[in-house]
Amino acid sequence: xxxxxxxxTNADIPFIDPxxxxxxxxxxxxYADVWQRxxxxxxxxxxxxxxxxxxxxxxPSYNPNAPEVWKALRESGCPVAHSDxxxxxxxxxxxxxxxxxxxxxxxxxxxxxxxxxxRPGDLALPAPIGVAxxxxxxxxxxxxxxxxxxxxxxPKQIEPWEEEVQRxxxxxxxxxxxxxxxxxxxxxxxxxxQNIPVNVIGRMLGFPEEDEELFRKFVHDVxxxxxxxxGTKEGMEDLGQYIEAQIADHRANPRDDLTSYLxxxxxxxxxxxxxxxxxxxxxxxxxxxxxxWSAIGSSLWHLAQSPDDVQRMLDDPEVVPFAxxxxxxxxxxxxxxxxxxxxxDFHGCPMKQDDWVLLPFPAANRDPKKFEDPDTFIIDREENxxxxxxxxxxxxxxxxxxxxxxxxxxxxxxxxxxxxELVGETSWSGGQIRGPREMPVRILDVAT
Amino acid sequence: xxxxxxxxxVHLDAEKCQxxxxxxxxxxxxFDVDDYGQAVLLIEGDVPADLHDKARLAASNxxxxxxxxxxxx
Numbered sequence: 014x015x016x017x018x019x020x021x022t023n024a025d026i027p028f029i030d031p032x033x034x035x036x037x038x039x040x041x042x043x044y045a046d047v048w049q050r051x052x053x054x055x056x057x058x059x060x061x062x063x064x065x066x067x068x069x070x071x072x073p074s075y076n077p078n079a080p081e082v083w084k085a086l087r088e089s090g091c092p093v094a095h096s097d098x099x100x101x102x103x104x105x106x107x108x109x110x111x112x113x114x115x116x117x118x119x120x121x122x123x124x125x126x127x128x129x130x131x132r133p134g135d136l137a138l139p140a141p142i143g144v145a146x147x148x149x150x151x152x153x154x155x156x157x158x159x160x161x162x163x164x165x166x167x168p169k170q171i172e173p174w175e176e177e178v179q180r181x182x183x184x185x186x187x188x189x190x191x192x193x194x195x196x197x198x199x200x201x202x203x204x205x206x207q208n209i210p211v212n213v214i215g216r217m218l219g220f221p222e223e224d225e226e227l228f229r230k231f232v233h234d235v236x237x238x239x240x241x242x243x244g245t246k247e248g249m250e251d252l253g254q255y256i257e258a259q260i261a262d263h264r265a266n267p268r269d270d271l272t273s274y275l276x277x278x279x280x281x282x283x284x285x286x287x288x289x290x291x292x293x294x295x296x297x298x299x300x301x302x303x304x305x306w307s308a309i310g311s312s313l314w315h316l317a318q319s320p321d322d323v324q325r326m327l328d329d330p331e332v333v334p335f336a337x338x339x340x341x342x343x344x345x346x347x348x349x350x351x352x353x354x355x356x357x358d359f360h361g362c363p364m365k366q367d368d369w370v371l372l373p374f375p376a377a378n379r380d381p382k383k384f385e386d387p388d389t390f391i392i393d394r395e396e397n398x399x400x401x402x403x404x405x406x407x408x409x410x411x412x413x414x415x416x417x418x419x420x421x422x423x424x425x426x427x428x429x430x431x432x433x434e435l436v437g438e439t440s441w442s443g444g445q446i447r448g449p450r451e452m453p454v455r456i457l458d459v460a461t
Numbered sequence: 462x463x464x465x466x467x468x469x470x471v472h473l474d475a476e477k478c479q480x481x482x483x484x485x486x487x488x489x490x491x492f493d494v495d496d497y498g499q500a501v502l503l504i505e506g507d508v509p510a511d512l513h514d515k516a517r518l519a520a521s522n523x524x525x526x527x528x529x530x531x532x533x534x
Binding site for chain 1: 479480481482483485486487494495496497498518521522523524525526
């Protein structure tokens, strides 16, 4: 964090007009000015035929084949792909270009980090705050918001969750019922991976456990329904109302959880505006769920096809931390996005204000200029400066929790099922978070 | 220049550190983390010889290139 950010005070923050009554997140015609339509009609475009000039990360062929797409682009001498979709979008695929954009907060704003047909409009929280701080914030507000959230996610605060995550993983494994080796097929994404992060973050926020299904729906609404008409996405409306209800409930009954913490915390003697606190809560709820579940799912997808790697992890606990980082490198789930703040020439690319720029950290992780033999999973890779959690000031706030959940989820799964294989079709997510959504595996061995 | 076995120093650029926590995980004898998850260097002087490998490992896994090693010759 730079000195500028940590020393900024309220006087530096463009605080929201207290008389404004814009609710936290809305997406109905009545609030059309929260999200502005970009000049792009998905119906005008078919499937992608050339990713260099018509890049679309939401094309159904992209996520299942993304490493091949990045490789082909790099080898054809295209470090930054372009697309007219979404009103104009760029997609760097080399480590150097991803790194440079992630570090350049002057030319690339985080005002909106999910590419969609709607841009934050006049009624949305303005830069440098954005709708879900600090991920949508720019300096100097970014540093202030981030400093509030770093302590609860610091390594030593997260470490004590290990036993809880173990208990949860084993509960999910138990609930799979009787397993007949060689016969029983389970869905490792649906029955296992997707249930882990949703449970943990729900409890950290102090939300009812029975709402887990709802949280997965919110994630889908925010992250995957990116080509739906702004003003009609009722899911966003549901999310906004849910968060408002949780804030009201926590205000009436304060307790020891992250929601109460954010309602109580002060910046220079001022409590957070409801919109800012609500935006932060939305970030915490949405950002940790399908990201971590995707990492768990992709890692199990790899292991289902690599029995030697399973055996190595079981035989040699010292390799486990290296294996986890290699999963994160090779199967990084998260592509972030920026918007171009003002017209800029980026290495010959004429980027226009409000163009989208994808930040595919997973592509950076497979750049041969940075990683030796990048398309090979090397379980004990010694030098591994992967960017799975981003680069620069927006490093994933929940990385310590994500890493813990990933490690424990994999450890417990392979301890219980030391042999398993893919069976049938794995289906992949669409959009900026890459991971298996349905992944049937046949269990070949159960530890007794 | 002939190098003297056993002389190594670790440098941490706190401005570059973004709290990825890789160094603390790989070399907790050399790095701690503060309440915000930012790295803290525990050994300001010469790093003991038995920790040289860990120091190199931490440096070569920092995504932000915040850690550098000086081997004194």
